[in-house]
Amino acid sequence: MDRQQLIQTMQQMGVHSRKGMGQNFLYDDAVLTQIAAAGFPEPADHILEIGPGLGTLTGALMKLGTRVTVMELDPRFAQRLGDLYGQNPNFTLIQGDALQKLPAFLAENGPVKIIANIPYNISSPLVEIFCEHSDRLRLVVLTIQKEMAQRLCAKTRTKEYGALSVLVQLRFRTEYVADILRDKFFPSPAVDSAIARLTPQGPDAPRVRDMRRFRSLVRQGFTERRKMLKNRLAVPEGFDLAGALTAIGATPMARAEELSVGQWVELCKLLDG
Numbered sequence: 513m514d515r516q517q518l519i520q521t522m523q524q525m526g527v528h529s530r531k532g533m534g535q536n537f538l539y540d541d542a543v544l545t546q547i548a549a550a551g552f553p554e555p556a557d558h559i560l561e562i563g564p565g566l567g568t569l570t571g572a573l574m575k576l577g578t579r580v581t582v583m584e585l586d587p588r589f590a591q592r593l594g595d596l597y598g599q600n601p602n603f604t605l606i607q608g609d610a611l612q613k614l615p616a617f618l619a620e621n622g623p624v625k626i627i628a629n630i631p632y633n634i635s636s637p638l639v640e641i642f643c644e645h646s647d648r649l650r651l652v653v654l655t656i657q658k659e660m661a662q663r664l665c666a667k668t669r670t671k672e673y674g675a676l677s678v679l680v681q682l683r684f685r686t687e688y689v690a691d692i693l694r695d696k697f698f699p700s701p702a703v704d705s706a707i708a709r710l711t712p713q714g715p716d717a718p719r720v721r722d723m724r725r726f727r728s729l730v731r732q733g734f735t736e737r738r739k740m741l742k743n744r745l746a747v748p749e750g751f752d753l754a755g756a757l758t759a760i761g762a763t764p765m766a767r768a769e770e771l772s773v774g775q776w777v778e779l780c781k782l783l784d785g
Contacts, residue, residue: 513539513568518698521566527588536697537565538629538655543696544572550689550709551627551653553578558621562610562628562638567593569629574603581621583610610634614641622648629655632701639664639680642710646683652710653689661688661706673769675734679727681773682718684710718777726780733768733776740765747783756782 513521518539538544547569551559557578564570564582566589573580574597581604584590590607597603606613611634618624618641626649630638635656642652654661664680665688666672680686689707694700720726733741742764747753754764760778762771771779 513541515539515698518566518568525588525592536632536699536701537568538692538697539568540696541572543692544569546690547629547653547655547707548572548576548627550707551625551651553625557650558624560617560621560624560626560628562614562626563631564593564628565589567596569627570597573627574600578602580604581606581617581624583608583613583617585609611637611641614638615645618645618648623650624648625651625653627653632657635660636676639676643680643683646712649710649712651712652684654708654710655692655705656708657701658691658704658706661708664708664710668772669769671769674737675731675768678730678734678773678776680710682713682720682726682777684712686710718774720777720780721784725784726777729780729783730768730776733771737768740767741771744768751783 518537551557553559553576555577557576559573559576559578559580561570561573561580561582564584565586570580570582570593579602582593583606584593585608587607590605594605598605606617622645626642635654642649662672663674663676665686666674666677687709689709692705692707694702694704697705729745732746733744736744741757742753745753756779757764757766759782760771760775762775
């Protein structure tokens with residue numbers, strides 16, 4: 513499907529994209545094929561697509577011969593998807609809000625692969641759900657804003673490396689796959705996009721005892737990232753933060769972006785005794 517065909521389809525349906533729902537439709541066939549292939553599809557896979565819209569990526573996924581489930585909030589597009597693929601036994605349509613339906617779906621159907629051009633306005637809460645349920649995922653391939661993809665995949669000591677990087681990389685190995693220019697979408701978004709791949713860390717991943725505590729500590733550390741951690745972190749009275757930083761292989765003058773994921777985990781353990 514090219515841009516003009518996509519516009520014609522929308523005109524025939526009598527629909528317009530809804531900015532409030534983050535609807536920017538990817539139409540380039542080569543890019544759609546690249547996204548589908550980034551999930552290393554196999555015949556036995558169960559693939560979940562979130563926010564399929566007009567179904568351009570859905571079409572590329574259906575060609576793989578795998579089981580495909582889509583979650584679509586907008587009833588206009590849900591009806592179109594049902595008309596296109598509803599007779600295919602490998603296709604399942606779930607109409608509703610992915611933020612509400614995804615946790616239960618993963619609990620009942622995992623492990624699955626998620627391959628999706630996700631609505632940009634819900635990308636952060638969706639990624640949080642992926643982290644909470646990483647044990648129910650085999651792989652995640654996302655088309656998201658380029659800036660967010662850079663943050664997900666950032667390395668230590670870079671400006672992109674932040675709390676989101678640490679929290680996601682605790683659960684996933686992250687890869688920046690490719691850029692996608694904004695003119696591959698209609699309507700064109702204000703920013704470029706990128707493909708990111710997240711692979712669950714598995715049983716050997718660092719473990720934290722209290723995820724809420726860990727999340728709070730990391731976010732506190734990055735709140736004013738130019739400050740040294742010794743001036744940023746609230747620690748119990750008498751706690752030797754300089755000594756703890758030295759014990760985990762950092763310097764007493766370290767800033768948040770200098771600590772690896774593993775070092776953040778070890779620091780949390782020391783703080784919790």
